[in-house]
Amino acid sequence: xxxxxxxxxxxxxxxxxxxxxxxxxxxxxxxxxxxxxxxxxxxxxxxxxxxxxxxxxxxxxxxxxxxxxxxxxxxxxxxxxxxxxxxxxxxxxxxxxxxxxxxxxxxxxxxxxxxxxxxxxxxxxxxxxxxxxxxxxxxxxxxxxxxxxxxxxxxxxxxxxxxxxxxxxxxxxxxxxxxxxxxxxxxxxxxxxxxxxxxxxxxxxxxxxxxxxxxxxxxxxxxxxxxxxxxxxxxxxxxxxxxxxxxxxxxxxxxxxxxxxxxxxxxxxxxxxxxxxxxxxxxxxxxxxxxxxxxxxxxxxxxxxxxxxxxxxxxxxxxxxxxxxxxxxxxxxxxxxxxxxxxxxxxxxxxxxxxxxxxxxxxxxxxxxxxxxxxxxxxxxxxxxxxxxxxxxxxxxx
Numbered sequence: 001x002x003x004x005x006x007x008x009x010x011x012x013x014x015x016x017x018x019x020x021x022x023x024x025x026x027x028x029x030x031x032x033x034x035x036x037x038x039x040x041x042x043x044x045x046x047x048x049x050x051x052x053x054x055x056x057x058x059x060x061x062x063x064x065x066x067x068x069x070x071x072x073x074x075x076x077x078x079x080x081x082x083x084x085x086x087x088x089x090x091x092x093x094x095x096x097x098x099x100x101x102x103x104x105x106x107x108x109x110x111x112x113x114x115x116x117x118x119x120x121x122x123x124x125x126x127x128x129x130x131x132x133x134x135x136x137x138x139x140x141x142x143x144x145x146x147x148x149x150x151x152x153x154x155x156x157x158x159x160x161x162x163x164x165x166x167x168x169x170x171x172x173x174x175x176x177x178x179x180x181x182x183x184x185x186x187x188x189x190x191x192x193x194x195x196x197x198x199x200x201x202x203x204x205x206x207x208x209x210x211x212x213x214x215x216x217x218x219x220x221x222x223x224x225x226x227x228x229x230x231x232x233x234x235x236x237x238x239x240x241x242x243x244x245x246x247x248x249x250x251x252x253x254x255x256x257x258x259x260x261x262x263x264x265x266x267x268x269x270x271x272x273x274x275x276x277x278x279x280x281x282x283x284x285x286x287x288x289x290x291x292x293x294x295x296x297x298x299x300x301x302x303x304x305x306x307x308x309x310x311x312x313x314x315x316x317x318x319x320x321x322x323x324x325x326x327x328x329x330x331x332x333x334x335x336x337x338x339x340x341x342x343x344x345x346x347x348x349x350x351x352x353x354x355x356x357x358x359x360x361x362x363x364x365x366x367x368x369x370x371x372x373x374x375x376x377x378x379x380x381x382x383x384x385x386x387x388x389x390x391x392x393x394x395x396x397x398x
Contacts, residue, residue, distance in 0.1 A: 012149065012193035012285035012329070026083075028332075028351050029153040030075060031144040033089030036161050037065040039133035041175065046300075047123035061125070062301055062338040063175040068161050070344040071334070075159075079362035080348055083355055087147065089140030089160075091132070092183070096142060099190065100182040100212050105170045109134075109177060120172040121234035134162055134177040141180035142187055145331050148286065149191045154328035155319070155354055158184070163335040165206040165290055166235065173208060173234040181290050181333040182212045185219055188286050194218065197284035197321075199275060201267075201314055202292025202335040203302030204228060205239030205255065209290070215249040220282040222275055224267065226295075226303050227257035241384055244392055251394040254278055256384060259376055260303040264310030266377025267295075271317045273381055274388075279321050281394060286329040287322040289315075293337025293346040297370045301338045305372055308349035308365040315353025330354065342367065 041061035044050045051058055060066070075084050097106050112118040113131035120126055137160035144156040158180065165181055166174030185196045198213075200206035200223040213219035223239065230238045237243060245253040256270055279287070293311070294302040322330035332354070337343035348363050388395040 012188065012191070012327075026355070027085050027153065027155070028083055028354060029085045029087055029144070029147055029156040030159055031087045031089050031140045031147070031156060032072060032159045033136050033140055035136045036089070036133045036140070037068065038129035039162050040065070040127055040129070041125045042127065047175070049119065049125060063162060063336075065161075066340055067338055067343055068159065068334075070340055071159060071337075071347050074344040074348050075351075078348055080351055080355075083351070085153070087143070089136055090143055091135040092138035092142060092178070096183060096187075097138065097178060099186045100169060100179050101167075102170045109172075120177070122232060124172050124175050124177075124234070126177065130162070130177070136160075137162060137164065138178045138180055138183055141184045141333055145184040145187050148329045148331055149188060149193070154322075155330045155332070157332040157351070158334060160334050163292075164208070164333070165200060165202060165335050166204070166208045168208040168211045171234060174204060176208060179208045179212060181206075181288055182209045184331060184333065185209070185213070185288055189218055193285045195220070195282060195284045196286050196288060197279050197282055198222065198288045198290060199279070199318060200224065200290035200335075201295060202290060203294040203299065203304055204292070204336065205237060205257075206290055207235055207237040207239065210237065210243070210253050213249065214245050214253055215247045217248045217252050220252050220254070220278065220284065222254045222256065222278060224256045224258060224270055224275070227259060241387055242391065251392045252282075254388075254392075256381070258304065259380055261305045261372070262377040263305040263370070263372030263374060264307055264313065265372060265374035266381070267306060267310050268313045269374065269378050270381045271314060273385060276317060276321060278395075280325065283325055285326050286331065287318060287326050289318045289330060289332045290335055291332050291347070291350055292335035293339070293343035296337070296339060296342055296346050298339050298342045298367065299337065301336060305370055306346070307367070307370050308346055308361075308363070311346045311349040312353035312358045312361060315350040316356065316358050319354045319356065
């Protein structure tokens with residue numbers, strides 16, 4: 001399914017031929033800017049912004065600055081700190097936004113920012129300083145991808161908020177305004193990368209990224225998510241296995257809706273049986289891992305049961321695929337994750353996996369064992385594999 005790279009290089013970044021075989025990542029280049037903390041989505045009943053009038057304490061919106069403060073803190077002060085190289089972020093330019101989003105939608109966001117606090121869709125609030133934070137998130141993610149394309153590092157992590165993978169080319173959705181991973185993937189294409197693989201492990205379907213590349217054969221989008229279906233006008237996509245892409249993109253959008261409570265073993269099985277074979281068939285020249293810790297066992301916004309061990313496995317598989325196929329180029333982009341403590345721990349575990357530290361983790365799990373039964377998840381993964389072989393032209397038996 002993958003074409004041959006042009007002679008003299010792999011067609012991505014500096015044109016150096018990708019190294020083959022796994023090796024330790026060594027360092028994670030983290031891109032961060034404190035200006036992203038200025039986005040405040042408000043308070044209310046969970047993510048609604050609604051005050052019923054009879055509650056003593058209203059909780060912060062799940063996508064609040066504290067969750068990311070803990071992520072920054074654990075990377076600066078936790079045991080992984082010696083493996084981290086810090087880099088500044090920046091604001092994106094309008095021309096960069098237009099690489100993924102329509103001019104009409106960008107103008108809508110600019111006008112909404114000028115007019116004051118706005119509810120763009122359910123749970124998604126553009127308040128004062130939100131637009132500035134969104135621009136920094138986009139620009140910071142683009143800087144992280146550029147770092148890889150310029151050959152300055154192998155693994156980069158865009159520690160950004162507000163999140164982006166639900167933002168479609170022409171609409172906001174699910175706490176997201178601008179699609180950070182989508183713009184970074186397009187930057188890779190525009191820089192000469194012929195193929196980009198996006199693996200999204202956030203608990204919700206990465207519908208915005210999928211929509212942006214739904215008719216493209218140059219970006220393989222794979223989403224492992226809770227089987228939640230569509231949730232309204234802003235999120236019409238269901239994330240079902242029959243949403244395969246259209247036209248030239250047919251077969252290049254792969255959805256893996258997993259049953260509630262799938263857990264570490266079920267995710268590991270999906271990664272080995274579905275994700276890794278698909279990425280190998282595609283043979284990308286850069287891998288984008290869209291990370292959301294809302295797939296964890298204790299997240300208030302998800303129903304999956306991943307623990308730190310599961311995140312280590314996912315990080316390890318992503319790193320191995322990048323090393324084997326893409327010269328080690330791996331970009332991680334932050335999305336969800338709303339438990340203030342455990343999200344940071346699960347991020348730490350993901351990066352341990354990327355660094356090849358699964359066998360000797362640096363940080364123990366504070367909640368340790370979480371019971372799981374992988375039998376149903378294995379059954380679902382096997383069913384998806386059989387369905388792909390019947391309906392997906394890229395996986396049909398010869």
